[in-house]
Amino acid sequence: MTVRWAGAAVAALALVLAGCSAAEAPKPAAAGAPVTSSIPVTKPFKGLQPTSVKIPKIGAESTLLAVAVKIDGSISVPSVHQPMQAAWYKLSPVPGDVGPAIVLGHVDGDKKPGIFFKLKDLVPGDEVDIDRSDGKKLKFVVDRVTQVPKDTFPRDAVYGNSDKPELRLITCGGAFDHAEHSYKDNIVVYANLAA
Template structure:
């Protein structure tokens, strides 16, 4: 699978996944063919990685698992039984490198709040700290927070290349659709490197 297709597929899967509201990502029958992005996707993970994320304002702190796509095209997310575990999408840049690094986490799971339960409460100026395996400690500053319907997930804005180090934090939000076992929206936090 090419990096471009992997990025497009991830965007589709995140737009459809339960983000903690369901034990498993949706079955492939629910997925549609990925829509090619007009913006190039960044290079894949090659060893260096983020090790933890901390968001002081909302009391969120987690180590970071490195995740990719499963053979069926769905994303390997942390278990819904460990909703306080966050993950870094390893086909996105390492935080601190040029481009948008993608970190995702559950809003809830096992009837408990998840690591990104309060992500929607962030505002411009709030800080997100990321540690890396090379010892660098990075501070990102929130630029904006959006809530978007999953069917109109802003692929290019979230996954497209940028000229500077950026961070995207993604979880589910909005109303819970009991028939689909999924939240209707995604919360996306956009942040830029401060130090």
């Protein structure tokens, strides 16, 4: 059964800025602007959740906070004062369930590297391990890594439904715009559940 994203969730995902610099905060959606989208999600959060992420190649390991959307329509992310903390977007599927599970992490924060500082260094075939609250230990294999400008973020490719368990890892990347206190791009890693 397919469930459609809530309006606030779509607004937040359209503005993906998760995992960016200490100086940057997610920008709110325009006040009062109607939000429509054809982007569905397969299974919203209902209790079961991922508890940790580990990426051996880049030495990244973190527990996972469950985050959602703030009242202003922006996506909630871990504090930049804890740049090594990753989060799971709980309106996406639980990793291992059908659909694209979304895991977010900072590239940096407090002038220190973040949990996904080296995310851009992953290549197809690299592994990502996810543990869940039901005791399952899942292995995902990277399919591709992209760097995309934030103003052309591929929402359908990242958040659109799929017919198998998939994982998306997202952080910021590219050049840092000091005037905007923001990285110009997002790094998105696409991974599939290992057979």
